[in-house]
Every structure is written in structure tokens, then in C-alpha cells.
Amino acid sequence: MTATPAIVQIPAERTSTGRLRRTAGRYGVHVVLAVLMIVWLLPTIGLLVNSLRNSSDIATSGWWTSLFPPKGLTLDSYAAVFSETDIASGFINSLFITIPATIIPIFVAAFAAYAFSWMNFPGRNLLFVAVVGLLVVPLQTTFIPILQVFGNLGIAGQFLSVWLAHTGYGLPFAIYLLRNFMGSLPKEVFESAYIDGASPVTAFFRLALPMTIPAIAALAIFQFLFVWNDLLVAYIYLGAVRPENLPMTVQISNLVSSQGAGWELLGPAAFISMALPLAVFFALQRYFVRGITGGAVKG
């Protein structure tokens, strides 16, 4: 803006360069977005096409050579990954690990979140700040002592060890998310319930829990994806002791390191492991996004 307000300025779009710029701007947005979307999709498309080619094609030519026109596409690698590897049992292991490791922390966190939101006790805020602080503790600082304890208890390598560990690791975020949501429920609801003589247990199961369902859904999706996609926790607690209990992520990483043998199995294995997270994502995207924005923005 100039310092002479008396002079009427010509709006930018009236001039020819301004119009040019605006037109370029309008199409520019679409061009930039189109390029970004292609860049984002290309890696996955590449793997998808490669997962449908046979091993000699994969080794000797790029995936794009099979596209125009489509040729030599086959489901052989998908059949092979089931017959030559343990991926089917890995899929079931992943389910066995993930479902309990998702359900347990939700209950434990809901009780704690209710206490943090609607009960008064000395040190409440300090304790909650400590829980928020635990959000960032790297799992690496916990592995060595816990592994020894699991060894002493004789549960190293068993599903129970990862259920417990994932519950502990998932709790800070779970408590944080649920407490933020429960704490913002209207106070009057609980006050009138208590006046009517409801016990905290009734207030929790009849009021707080049903009203927190959206946050619980978001949390369930998060914890599910976190555990399903986890490599490290399973690798540390299950890998060395009971390889037959390993989830798909660890199996796939083992496939990668066994260079040469089974290059063509990687693509199908990866897609099988992605199937469930993608289904969850597309079916429940709304809750997923709400969990992210609710956890990070609202705070």
C-alpha cells in the first residue's frame, strides 16, 4: 500500500499482467496439486504393479514397462507368498497381538481419564502433567529392563508380553486423548446425576462412557494402527524367543534382509499387511482425522 490514499488504485485483476497472473494462479493450484498427488501415488502404484509381475520381469525391467499395454500380469506372486512363507500365520499373529492390545488400554485409560476429569484429589494436575510427559519417552529406554523381567517371569516370546507392553506404551496417549474429551463434557450432567444419587460407577458407565464414544473410536483406530504397524516391540519381545509368534511386519523385514531370495514376494506381502489398515482408514477416516486434530490441536 502506498502512502497516498487519495490516488485510486487500479485493482490488480483489471491490468493485463494481473489477469495473466490470476489465470496462472488458478491453473497453477491444480497443476501443483496434480503433481503432488501423482508423486504421492506413484510409489504405491509401482509396488502394486510389481506385485502382479513374475520374478524375472521384476529383476530385468521396470514396472512401467508392463503397463502400456498391460502384459504379463499375474497373481502368481500372491499365491507364492502364501505357499512359500508363513505370511498367513503372520496375519493371524498380527490379529492376535493387535486386538487385545487395543482393547485393554482403552478400558484402563477410560478409568484413569474419568478420575482425572471428574474426581478431586491432591496432585491431580501434577500427575496428569507427568502422564503428558511420558508421551514422549522413547521405547528404547524401556526394552532392556523389561526384556529381563519378561525372561524372569517366563512370558518372553508369548503374546501376553506384547499385550502388556503395548498397553503400557499406549496409555499416555490414550489417557491424554480421553481425558481431553471427557473433561470437556458438560459439568451439569454429572452434577445432576450425583444429586439424583448416582454412584461414580453409574455416572461413568451410564453417562461418561457413552458420551465419550467418538473419542474412544478415534483412540481405538489409533491404537489398532499403532500395534498392527509396529515392528520394534514385536521384534524385541517376540523375535528372539518365539519366531512362530511374529507379526507380519517382522516377517516382511526378514524377507527384505534375506536378499535375492523372494524379491517378488515382498510386494504381495506388503499389500497383504496393508489391507487391513487401509480398510480401517477408508471406513473410519472421519474418526481418524478427529483423533489427530483432537490430540494435537485442542490439546
Added chain:
Amino acid sequence: MDERLGTALAVVIGVPGVLVGYIYLTELVLRFAPDRRRSAIRPWLWLLPALLFLFAFLIFPTILTILRSFQGAVAGAWVGLENYSWFFGSPDALISLRNSLMWVVFLTLFTVGLGLLIAVLVDRVRYESIAKSVIFVPLAISMTAAAVIWRFMFDYQSAGSAQTGTLNGILSAFGLGPISFLQVETLGLNTIFLVIVMAWMWTGFAMVILSAALKGISTELLEAARVDGATEWKVFRFIVFPLLLPTIAVVSTTIVITALKAFDIVYVMTNGNFGTQVIASQMIKESFIFGNFGHGSALAVILLLAIIPVMGVNISRFRAQEALR
């Protein structure tokens, strides 16, 4: 199917049952407590399961690991700061420190920069939700799967033979020589290529949060600026960007922590070879491949020390928000 199914079913039904039963039990127990004490004891009973888990799996092990970092490869043999002087004296370890710093800087730059750009751009188009899904979806898959996907992007065949990797395919179309992306150690470039994989996953995270914040900015404010003749760039630079800064700070702290913890991508794509090791992956290697829990614990503590300042920022921001409640 087998015994695992029985166990899993017992856990899925039994554990919630036990936990719900526990809460009912606390009320029964509280009946025996004097009236005045009841409301003082109750919160602790409700918190007990969570506190037990947090102690057993986060607090207690962290304390033990800190103590362990002052002991040698053999537990119980106190060695003072030897594990730390090993770290700062070993070229390999220092490379992992440099790489972790690179992860923090570049992952934050890539994800926040691109996330902001995309959030601003999709706000102006009708296919917003589709564009967002495309950018966002990699966040749902595992880093292991992402690493497999990108191995085929970075794949390298020696010059002269047909390229099978997507990026080298594109380069060769322009007559440029094949690059063995994951082995370029100059300036730690291969680490940047690994960061790109993570950025591919996490840009959607930054975008979703920034986009939500962007929608919170009053359109009247923006329209007023446009009517006053501000260009789109000026609207962004002087109105939108300053208003988004607090959100950018929030996103950045999360990304910094994610970058420091990044393990899977390094482990699956290079296994830390070619100078791509980071602290998080070197900790695993020292502990569970070389079996030196002293070194491993020291590395874990260094990782924790790097994260604590970010945690401090998190907590002070959280307290500021609570004060506004």
C-alpha cells in the same frame, strides 16, 4: 483353530470383564471406608491400573536403563561415564548423532513445509477431500510396508542394464546415469533419501492439522484484506501464516519426536549400513546384536536427553492451555 484362538477370546472377553469388575469391586470396598475418606481414596483406585502399567512399562524401566548406562557390558560392573565417552569418541556413533539431527531438521522441514503448502492449496479446490486422502493415506500403513514400497523407488541396477527402480527409470529417460540412492554417503545424502520416505508418510499428518487450523481462520478477515487490495501472497504472509504459527509449533514438536524415534525405516531399508545409522537404530544394534547393554543403555539415555527439551515445550504449552480452560 488352535489354542491361540482360545487364549485370544479369553483375553478379549475376560480382561474387560475383569477391569469392569474391578471398578465395581472398588465401590464395594469403599463402603467399608469411613464416609469422609471415600472420595479421597476413590480416585486412586480408579487410577491404580493405569499407574501400575505406567510404572511397570515406562517409569521403572527408564530408571533402570539410566542406572544400567553407568555399568559395563556385564551388569553390575560400574564403569562411570565410560559408555558415554565411548559414544562421543566413536566415529560410528557420532555419525548416528549427525544422522539423527538430520532426521529432525529435514523431516520437520519437509513435512511442515509440504503440509502447509498442500493445506493452503486444497482449501481452494473442489476435490479437497480426495486430494487430502491421497496425501494422508500413507500414515495408515506400517513403516515396514513404506520401506518396501520405497525400495522399489530407490532400486538400482548398474549402468548399462535396464533400470528397475522408478527414480532411476525416470533419470535414465533423461539420459542421466543411475544413482545407487541408498549408498550415496556424500553429505549424508542417503539419510535424506530415507527421510523422504518418512516425509511421504507424515506430510499428511501435518497437512490435516494445519488444514483444520486454516479452516478456523475467519473468512471475513481474509476477504477484508483482499478487498483492501492485498495480493494472495500478502494475505498468506501477513495474515494466514502468523495465525498458523502456534499450530505449526505444535506439529513441529510431534514431528521432531517422531524423527528422533524413527527406527523401522532405517532398519528395513539399509539396516544402518552405508552410514545411515541413527541413535534409535544403533541402540537396538548395540544391545541386541552386539549384546552390549551398557552401550545400548547409554544410547537410549542420549535419545531420552534429546527428547526431554521437546517434552518441556509440550508440557509448558499444555499448562498454558489448561490455564485457559
